[in-house]
Amino acid sequence: MTTATSTKLPPSTHEFADIIHRLEAGGAMLPDTPENLMQIIGIYKAYAVPMDFYWRDLLYIAEEVFLEPFNFFKYFLPKEYLELHNHYAGDDADLRIWRGEATAHPELLAFMEKGELNQKIPRLFHHWLHDRVNMEFAEACMRAMYWHGRDMGWGKFDAYLDSDEYKANADVAIKAYFKGNPVMLGLYKLFPEMFLEQVRQLSYYSNLGLFWEVMAPVFFEMSDLYDEGKLTTVPEAMNFLVNGIFAIAGRPIYHHAHIRGEVYEIIPKSKGFTWLYEAALPYVEAVFYRTAPFRGTKSYNAQAKQVPDEQKDFHYGILYADVFPVGTAGIPPTLLMQDMLHFLPPYLVDYYRQYCRGEDDMLIQLGITFQRSMYCVTSAVIQALRTALLYPLDDPNPKHLMANRRFFESQLDRFKRPESRIREIQSQDYR
Amino acid sequence: MPDIVDIAVSNDSFKTLVAAVQAANLVETLKSPGPFTVFAPTDAAFAKLPPGTIQTLLQNIPQLARILTYHVVPGKLMQADLAKVKSVTSVEGSPISIDCSDGFEVKNATVVMADVEADNGVIHVIDNVILMG
Numbered sequence: 052m053t054t055a056t057s058t059k060l061p062p063s064t065h066e067f068a069d070i071i072h073r074l075e076a077g078g079a080m081l082p083d084t085p086e087n088l089m090q091i092i093g094i095y096k097a098y099a100v101p102m103d104f105y106w107r108d109l110l111y112i113a114e115e116v117f118l119e120p121f122n123f124f125k126y127f128l129p130k131e132y133l134e135l136h137n138h139y140a141g142d143d144a145d146l147r148i149w150r151g152e153a154t155a156h157p158e159l160l161a162f163m164e165k166g167e168l169n170q171k172i173p174r175l176f177h178h179w180l181h182d183r184v185n186m187e188f189a190e191a192c193m194r195a196m197y198w199h200g201r202d203m204g205w206g207k208f209d210a211y212l213d214s215d216e217y218k219a220n221a222d223v224a225i226k227a228y229f230k231g232n233p234v235m236l237g238l239y240k241l242f243p244e245m246f247l248e249q250v251r252q253l254s255y256y257s258n259l260g261l262f263w264e265v266m267a268p269v270f271f272e273m274s275d276l277y278d279e280g281k282l283t284t285v286p287e288a289m290n291f292l293v294n295g296i297f298a299i300a301g302r303p304i305y306h307h308a309h310i311r312g313e314v315y316e317i318i319p320k321s322k323g324f325t326w327l328y329e330a331a332l333p334y335v336e337a338v339f340y341r342t343a344p345f346r347g348t349k350s351y352n353a354q355a356k357q358v359p360d361e362q363k364d365f366h367y368g369i370l371y372a373d374v375f376p377v378g379t380a381g382i383p384p385t386l387l388m389q390d391m392l393h394f395l396p397p398y399l400v401d402y403y404r405q406y407c408r409g410e411d412d413m414l415i416q417l418g419i420t421f422q423r424s425m426y427c428v429t430s431a432v433i434q435a436l437r438t439a440l441l442y443p444l445d446d447p448n449p450k451h452l453m454a455n456r457r458f459f460e461s462q463l464d465r466f467k468r469p470e471s472r473i474r475e476i477q478s479q480d481y482r
Numbered sequence: 483m484p485d486i487v488d489i490a491v492s493n494d495s496f497k498t499l500v501a502a503v504q505a506a507n508l509v510e511t512l513k514s515p516g517p518f519t520v521f522a523p524t525d526a527a528f529a530k531l532p533p534g535t536i537q538t539l540l541q542n543i544p545q546l547a548r549i550l551t552y553h554v555v556p557g558k559l560m561q562a563d564l565a566k567v568k569s570v571t572s573v574e575g576s577p578i579s580i581d582c583s584d585g586f587e588v589k590n591a592t593v594v595m596a597d598v599e600a601d602n603g604v605i606h607v608i609d610n611v612i613l614m615g
Contacts, residue, residue: 145538145541146534146537146538146541205615207575293532294532294533294534297531297532297534297535298532298533298534298535298537298538299534299538300535300538301535301538301539301542301545301546301549302538302542302545303542303544303545320542320544321544322544323544323545323547323548324545325545325548328614328615332615436615439613439615440589440590440613440615441590442590450584451590
């Protein structure tokens with residue numbers, strides 16, 4: 052034990068050296084304070100309930116709505132998809148993460164029935180009155196993955212969408228779906244790529260649905276463990292996420308279409324696509340880091356050069372977002388913030404009441420909490436990648452520790468740009 | 483000479499690996515003439531993976547097979563051959579980095595026993611399960 056200190060590295064000279072040292076000690080990018088822990092866990096819970104709707108509806112659209120040209124009712128989840136068993140919750144789980152039930156969360160069902168209006172009126176009226184889960188947010192995330200997919204190094208999913216095998220699988224499903232519909236079949240003959248591109252997008256619906264099917268029970272379980280006093284620090288919360296990432300890393304990512312009682316395997320499970328490589332890592336890159344410039348904060352004017360030429364330079368994800376204008380026009384995350392507002396645990400509502408404008412600006416306060424919590428998730432992803440590809444934090448070999456440091460430094464280089472919120476989240480005054 | 487599978491089966495420290503190779507239906511492949519270079523994680527290496535990882539993979543055979551084929555490289559490459567290259571391409575398709583500058587390291591694993599020759603290739607025993615990326 053006497054040599055333990057001699058193998059430690061000299062301090063980092065990186066701009067975020069403090070954060071790098073914290074990561075090297077097994078911590079998160081977020082400081083370990085009880086206030087941070089309370090915020091991130093509370094918001095995981097508020098996020099998991101709409102997420103329970105998102106993943107079910109994403110799979111419903113990918114599998115059942117499929118190429119319906121008039122998909123007016125794609126957000127109207129049928130009973131079977133509300134009762135669909137989550138593979139990671141309930142008694143018959145493949146690997147039980149949440150100890151709760153496998154069917155839709157009771158708070159979600161209650162909200163779908165009565166909504167904000169607190170009235171039992173037909174679902175169509177809730178929808179028209181905009182008293183509903185903002186599923187458009189989930190679709191925006193899906194589209195970010197779809198659009199950035201080709202540009203990202205992670206995973207083999209997107210490359211497969213261009214293969215002849217995929218095209219042949221999609222062709223069979225398209226023809227089966229429009230069987231007996233000469234108009235659509237004729238259009239397909241004239242413009243095959245148009246239909247194929249829609250199927251590719253549907254494959255991303257399935258991809259994201261399968262990704263979130265895992266995250267919802269992970270967040271529910273973290274909330275329950277916190278309530279039971281079993282999660283007491285930010286690193287513990289992060290490590291729960293790291294273990295969750297590994298446990299589910301190998302779950303298959305696939306796309307099946309259900310057409311008139313038949314299952315069409317557009318992306319079969321046998322392709323070997325995995326949750327970690329084909330869904331989780333591309334999701335983090337596309338949604339946490341990149342997404343697309345907010346219409347309300349950036350000009351798309353080509354002469355103004357506000358939007359980068361290269362997709363890899365996009366920096367409009369939650370880790371960079373300015374949350375202050377949430378609730379105003381042209382700020383897409385507003386949709387999610389509004390969704391989470393309905394499911395906040397009471398302790399978080401009490402907390403927001405004490406600060407800033409109390410209940411009046413709760414949407415912004417919870418947005419900033421959400422940003423903090425996503426820094427915790429990103430920390431978990433960084434630690435998971437370090438575990439998978441590099442060395443343990445207590446590795447006795449200094450060369451290995453140096454490799455870990457270089458990895459952490461390269462990850463934090465991405466937060467050097469002024470838009471990043473990593474500096475702000477170090478302090479509780481940012482709310 | 484015994485082949486790659488025979489060697490693994492006859493050795494007590496590859497119980498998890500052998501079970502995984504059998505579950506993934508890769509026995510026939512690894513018994514074929516090849517030749518192959520196999521980076522074989524010990525039971526202790528598998529035990530380092532967080533709980534649930536193996537369970538999920540055993541439930542999903544194509545995904546398990548993908549991880550296992552990442553540990554296999556076409557051709558018979560001895561330590562001396564690998565010392566000359568920076569990386570090799572696995573059967574899975576992703577690259578594996580090799581570092582022989584100071585000992586013998588494969589990605590983030592250390593080779594604990596090199597050049598175990600088999601009828602249809604060579605085995606290098608490693609102390610970590612290696613992962614793509």
